Amino acid sequence: METAMDPNASTPAPRVVGFLCDWAVNSEGLINADGTMLGFPNVTLVLVPCSGFVKTGWLDLALKSGAAGVFVCGCPMGDCLNREGNWIMEERIDQLRKRLQRQKVDPERIGLVAYGMHDRDGFVAGVRAFVDKVAGITPAPAGGKR
Amino acid sequence: MGLALVLILAGLGCVGAMLYGEWASQKLVGSAALGLLLMMFSAVVVLFRKADTAAGEE
Amino acid sequence: MTKRLWLRLQSATLKADVFINRLLYQDFNPLYYTGGLANLFLTVLVITGILIFLYYEPSLEGAYASVQFLTEGVPYGVIFRGLHRYAADGFMIAIFVHLFRNWFTDRYREARDSQWISGMVLLVFSGFAGLTGYLLVWDERSLLLVSMTVQALRSIPLGGNWLATMFLGGPGINGTTLPRVLALHIAPAMTLYALLWWHYVRLRAPRVWPPAVWVLFCLGALFFVSAVLPATSGAAAQPGSAPQSFEVAWFYLWPYALMKWLAPAWALALxxxxxxxxxxxxxxIRETPAERGLRGLGQATVVEENCTGCELCYYDCPYNAIYMVPSHEPGKSKAAANRKLLAVVVEPRCVECGICIGACPFEALELPRLLDKDVQEMIRAGAQAPAPAAS
Incomplete structure (x- = not known):
C-alpha cells in the first residue's frame, strides 16, 4: 500500500476519508457504488447517524491507514438534529488536533465542516477546498510513517 | 473606523438624551434613548465578534 | 401531497437558517435560540410583573385608578407597564417561532414527544395568563371581555353555569371577581416554571438563554417600543354600559375575535x-422509519465487559437516555476491572444517534447495526485505495 502513496507521483489527488451525517447534506445520488463521492474519486464518504457518532480514534485510524486528510461533516453549528452532536464533535476534534500536533502531524489534516440538508453546493465546494488544503500540506501523506 | 465613530457619537447622543430626559422629567425620551443605546450595544457585540474572527483567520 | 408540503416547509425553515447565517454569525442566529428568547421575555415579564403587582389593587373601584397611578404617577411606571405589555407580545412571537421551527424540522417525534407535549401545555398556560392580563386593567375592554368570557362559559352544556359562577365569585361581577382574575393571571404564570422543568427534564444542557447580542437587542427594543408607543388603558369600566367593540390584541385576544363569527360554544369547541x-x-406519524430516511441502526447497547463506569457517555447523551447504576461485578477488560458504575441505556429515550459511541474511549457502546469494526473497515478501505490520477 505504501507504493500507492508515492509522494513523487505527478500530484496525485490526496486520499481523503469523510464522515457525513445522515441529517446534514442529503447524500442521495452523492455517493458512487464504491463509497467514493461523486466527482471526487479520491474522497470516500462514510455515512454516520450523527456527527457526534464519530470516534476520534477513527479519525486517527484514517490518517494512520494512509489517508492524507479526514473530515467530519455535520449540520450547521447550533442546528444539530440531536442538539449537541456537532458541538461535541468540535470539542473532540480540538483535542485530537492538539494530540496530533504533539505527534508532529499537521492538525490541518483533520477538518470539520457543517452544511445543512439543502446546501449540497456548499458541501461540494467545502470538500474541494479541504482536498486542496490537504494537497498543499507537506510532507504529503503521513500514512505509514508512524 | 467610520462605523465605530458613528456608534460612539450616537451612543454619546443617547447618553445625553437620557440625562436630558431625567433632568426635564421627559421619562419617555430617556427610555427611548436607553432602548436605542442597548440596541447599539448589540451592534457593538457583532462588531467585536467580527474583529475577533478576522483576527482568528489571519 | 401533504408530504410534499411538509418537505417544502422543512426546506424553507432550513433555508431561513442558512440565509441568516450568511447575514450574521452562526452562533448569533436567533433561530437557534427561539426557546431561549422566549425564556428571556418570560424573565422580563416576571420581573416587571412583580413591580406592577406592588402597585396593583384588585378591587372594582381601585383597579383602574391603581393602573392609572402606575402609568402616570410612578416614575418610569409607564415604561414598566410597557415592558410588561410588549414582552408578552415578544413571548408569544418567540413561542410560535419555536413551535413552528421544531414542527417543520421534525424535532418533536419519538423520544421528543415529552418536550412537545410539555410545550403544548406551556403554550396553553402562557396564552391563558396573557389573556387574563387584559382583564386586570379594568377598562371598558376588560369589562366586555369578562362578559364575553362568562357568556362562553355559560354556553358549556354541563357545568357551564357553575364555571361562570366560580370565575366571577358570584352570580354577577362583584368584589371578589378581580382577585380571582389576578390569581388566574399569576398562578398560571408561576406554573410555567414547573412546566419548564418538565420541558427540560429529558434534555442534557438545554440552551435556555440567547446570546448576549440578542439579550441586548431585545431589551433595547422593549424599552424603545414602550417609550415610543406607551401602553395605555381605554376608558374606565362602567358596569352596565359595556361597549360592543374592542381593539383586538391578536396575540392573546384572538379567541374573543373568534366569537364574532362563531357562537361561544363553537368557539370554545374549536x-x-x-x-x-x-x-x-x-x-x-404515518410513514415507517425507513420512509422517513431513518436507517434503523438499532438503539445503543452497552458492551458490559468493557464499560469502566467513566460516565463520559452519560455526560454527552443529549437526551439523558444513559443512566449510571452501581456495578456489582467487575468488567472483563483491564480498564473495567475496578469499575464502580455501569452505564445503562434507557431505551424509550434513545434515538439511535450514536453520540455515546463517539464519547466512549473503551469500546463499551455499539449501535447494533453499525459496529465499530465495520466502520474501521470502511475507513481502511477508503484510506488505502490506490490514489487515482488527479482529476
Missing part, C-alpha cells in the same frame, strides 16, 4: 379541538 390536535401531533 379551541379545544386545536389543543387536542396539538397534543396528538407527535403520534400522528
Amino acid at each position: 379551541i379545544g379541538v386545536i389543543i387536542a390536535y396539538g397534543l396528538y401531533i407527535p403520534y400522528s
Whole structure:
C-alpha cells in the first residue's frame, strides 16, 4: 500500500476519508457504488447517524491507514438534529488536533465542516477546498510513517 | 473606523438624551434613548465578534 | 401531497437558517435560540410583573385608578407597564417561532414527544395568563371581555353555569371577581416554571438563554417600543354600559375575535379541538422509519465487559437516555476491572444517534447495526485505495 502513496507521483489527488451525517447534506445520488463521492474519486464518504457518532480514534485510524486528510461533516453549528452532536464533535476534534500536533502531524489534516440538508453546493465546494488544503500540506501523506 | 465613530457619537447622543430626559422629567425620551443605546450595544457585540474572527483567520 | 408540503416547509425553515447565517454569525442566529428568547421575555415579564403587582389593587373601584397611578404617577411606571405589555407580545412571537421551527424540522417525534407535549401545555398556560392580563386593567375592554368570557362559559352544556359562577365569585361581577382574575393571571404564570422543568427534564444542557447580542437587542427594543408607543388603558369600566367593540390584541385576544363569527360554544369547541390536535401531533406519524430516511441502526447497547463506569457517555447523551447504576461485578477488560458504575441505556429515550459511541474511549457502546469494526473497515478501505490520477 505504501507504493500507492508515492509522494513523487505527478500530484496525485490526496486520499481523503469523510464522515457525513445522515441529517446534514442529503447524500442521495452523492455517493458512487464504491463509497467514493461523486466527482471526487479520491474522497470516500462514510455515512454516520450523527456527527457526534464519530470516534476520534477513527479519525486517527484514517490518517494512520494512509489517508492524507479526514473530515467530519455535520449540520450547521447550533442546528444539530440531536442538539449537541456537532458541538461535541468540535470539542473532540480540538483535542485530537492538539494530540496530533504533539505527534508532529499537521492538525490541518483533520477538518470539520457543517452544511445543512439543502446546501449540497456548499458541501461540494467545502470538500474541494479541504482536498486542496490537504494537497498543499507537506510532507504529503503521513500514512505509514508512524 | 467610520462605523465605530458613528456608534460612539450616537451612543454619546443617547447618553445625553437620557440625562436630558431625567433632568426635564421627559421619562419617555430617556427610555427611548436607553432602548436605542442597548440596541447599539448589540451592534457593538457583532462588531467585536467580527474583529475577533478576522483576527482568528489571519 | 401533504408530504410534499411538509418537505417544502422543512426546506424553507432550513433555508431561513442558512440565509441568516450568511447575514450574521452562526452562533448569533436567533433561530437557534427561539426557546431561549422566549425564556428571556418570560424573565422580563416576571420581573416587571412583580413591580406592577406592588402597585396593583384588585378591587372594582381601585383597579383602574391603581393602573392609572402606575402609568402616570410612578416614575418610569409607564415604561414598566410597557415592558410588561410588549414582552408578552415578544413571548408569544418567540413561542410560535419555536413551535413552528421544531414542527417543520421534525424535532418533536419519538423520544421528543415529552418536550412537545410539555410545550403544548406551556403554550396553553402562557396564552391563558396573557389573556387574563387584559382583564386586570379594568377598562371598558376588560369589562366586555369578562362578559364575553362568562357568556362562553355559560354556553358549556354541563357545568357551564357553575364555571361562570366560580370565575366571577358570584352570580354577577362583584368584589371578589378581580382577585380571582389576578390569581388566574399569576398562578398560571408561576406554573410555567414547573412546566419548564418538565420541558427540560429529558434534555442534557438545554440552551435556555440567547446570546448576549440578542439579550441586548431585545431589551433595547422593549424599552424603545414602550417609550415610543406607551401602553395605555381605554376608558374606565362602567358596569352596565359595556361597549360592543374592542381593539383586538391578536396575540392573546384572538379567541374573543373568534366569537364574532362563531357562537361561544363553537368557539370554545374549536379551541379545544386545536389543543387536542396539538397534543396528538407527535403520534400522528404515518410513514415507517425507513420512509422517513431513518436507517434503523438499532438503539445503543452497552458492551458490559468493557464499560469502566467513566460516565463520559452519560455526560454527552443529549437526551439523558444513559443512566449510571452501581456495578456489582467487575468488567472483563483491564480498564473495567475496578469499575464502580455501569452505564445503562434507557431505551424509550434513545434515538439511535450514536453520540455515546463517539464519547466512549473503551469500546463499551455499539449501535447494533453499525459496529465499530465495520466502520474501521470502511475507513481502511477508503484510506488505502490506490490514489487515482488527479482529476
